Structures are given as structure tokens and as C-alpha cells.
Amino acid sequence: MKTLMIDGVKVRIQIWDTAGQERYQTITKQYYRRAQGIFLVYDITSERSFQHIMKWASDVDEYAPDTVQKILIGNKSDEEHKRQVATEQGTKLAKAYGMDFYETSAFTNHNIKESFTRLAELVLQANWKDLDVLRASVTDELNIAALEEEEGIGDGHGDSQKACWC
Numbered sequence: 001m002k003t004l005m006i007d008g009v010k011v012r013i014q015i016w017d018t019a020g021q022e023r024y025q026t027i028t029k030q031y032y033r034r035a036q037g038i039f040l041v042y043d044i045t046s047e048r049s050f051q052h053i054m055k056w057a058s059d060v061d062e063y064a065p066d067t068v069q070k071i072l073i074g075n076k077s078d079e080e081h082k083r084q085v086a087t088e089q090g091t092k093l094a095k096a097y098g099m100d101f102y103e104t105s106a107f108t109n110h111n112i113k114e115s116f117t118r119l120a121e122l123v124l125q126a127n128w129k130d131l132d133v134l135r136a137s138v139t140d141e142l143n144i145a146a147l148e149e150e151e152g153i154g155d156g157h158g159d160s161q162k163a164c165w166c
């Protein structure tokens, strides 16, 4: 669990790191169904991991909700001397998939906060309508509580059931 502030909204993020190995694929696919945002991660020092992105992307298309937000990540940017995948290759693939793209390093923390914040932003934007409904209902609740308090019938905590006359 991690908490981020996005546009004044406190967002709590639950992160699942799925296994990359083929033998865990059945379990991995089950995680997709409940995901709102997904990082497709390859290793810039491994051409093979880059080639695998297409397979990950097609699994995500098949098993994740249509509204899922995706970002392409080229990790291990600290290992420049071992680089096998050029930045342009990542940029090009991300563009083809219509995704944002970051090169990151879990080792130096390069672009880690930026990419998580961006994914959270995209998820928030995609769920903005739900958030508005939630905000409206909280506002309604607060208004009712204030009204009840003014009329001396509530406990000021917005629980309209407790102010029932019946």
C-alpha cells in the first residue's frame, strides 16, 4: 500500500507485482481482472524481455477491464553499459500502443515516483465520474448533518438514521 496526493485527492494505491515466469501465468491472469492500472515492464539490458512485452500486452487486452490504464516501463536505466534496448525502441512501442513511456531504475529510484504518479493520475481521470458521485454524496451527507445540527435533531456526525423520529 502506498499513498499519493494527486490534484488534492489522497489516493491509496495497492500494488501487485505479478510473477514473470510462464508457470505462474494462470495466477497472474487473475490479477488483471481487478487491476485499474498496469505497468508493462521490460529490462533495458534484455532484448528478450522487450520482445515479451507484446505477449504481456495481449494478455492485458484479453483479461484486464477495458478501462485499465497502462504505462510502458524500461527498467534498469542505471545499467547503461549493458543496454540492449534503445530508448527510441521503447518510445516507438509505447506510441504504437498509445501508452506513456518511462525509463526507470528501481536501483537509483530514477522516474519511480514520476511513473507511479502518472499512472495514478490516469486511473483517477478514467474514474473521475465515479469520484464526482462519491464527492457529491459526501457533500450531501455533510449538508444533512449541518442541517440536523442547526435544528437540534442530529448528533452532528451525519448519521441521519440516528435522528429518526419514529
Ligand SMILES: Nc1nc2c(ncn2[C@@H]2O[C@H](COP(=O)(O)OP(=O)(O)OP(=O)(O)O)[C@@H](O)[C@H]2O)c(=O)[nH]1
Binding pocket: 017, 018, 019, 020, 021, 075, 076, 077, 078, 079, 104, 105, 106, 107, 108
Ligand atoms: N541494476 C538494477 N537491478 C535491478 C533493477 N530492478 C531490479 N533489479 C534486479 O534485477 C533482478 C530481478 O528483479 P526482480 O524484481 O526479481 O524481477 P521480476 O521481474 O519481478 O522477476 P520475476 O520474479 O520473474 O517476475 C534482481 O536481482 C534485482 O535486484 C534496477 O532498476 N537496476
